[in-house]
Amino acid sequence: MAGSGIDVKMHFSAPVFQSEMQGLAGHREHIIERVRELRVEDPGIARSNLRGWHSGLKLHMDGNEHVAWLFRNIKRFTMACIRNFLCNQDPGKLEMMTSWANINSMGSWNMPHMHLPADWSGVFYLEVNDEIFQEKGDGDLILIDPMPAGSMFRRTGTVNLRPRTGLVVLFPGYQMHMVAPHFGETERISVAFNYKLRPHA
Helix, strand or coil: CECCCCEEEEECCEEEEEEEECCCCCCHHHHHHHHHHHHHHCCCCCCCEECCEECCCEHHHCCCHHHHHHHHHHHHHHHHHHHHHCCCCCCCEEEEEEEEEEEECCCCEEEEECCCCCCEEEEEEEECCCCCCCCCCCCCEEEECCCCCCHHHCCCCEEEECCCCCEEEEEECCCCEEECCCCCCCCEEEEEEEEEEECCC
């Protein structure tokens, strides 16, 4: 599961949570194998992705036990973050809306977009060659200020988050973001997800 060491920062008045996925070692290679099998089985869909492969939107419903393990832990992490944000108030029922895998090869990137009507969105980095991808900005998750004020107000218009294997990131669904072009020779694999909060029945 996601560790208790959750880091949260406010970017453009929006909370952005990050943590390392604990217990991943026994599952990671199996999940990577399953994602690559899905790419062979399905040409994928086009969303914000340019050149990269984007799976269908129901990865969380895949029957693979290791994929199921991942989504159980993503849900625990997400609930812990939301409770933190709400000062331990009951957030209601957390419902997965969509989830998918991304495989970005050399030259792949994602255009600026947001994930509304999702309440919370996130990404988990399954495969990042941390030893090779040292070029500044390669494949960064870039958060974009919805109301840029300009440098005269000492407020940056973007914030770059550096991907690394095992990192999970959560942010509000309205947060505009993009993925910088990936120039590494090996593929970068991530899993994205969207949650909706529903009131208890």
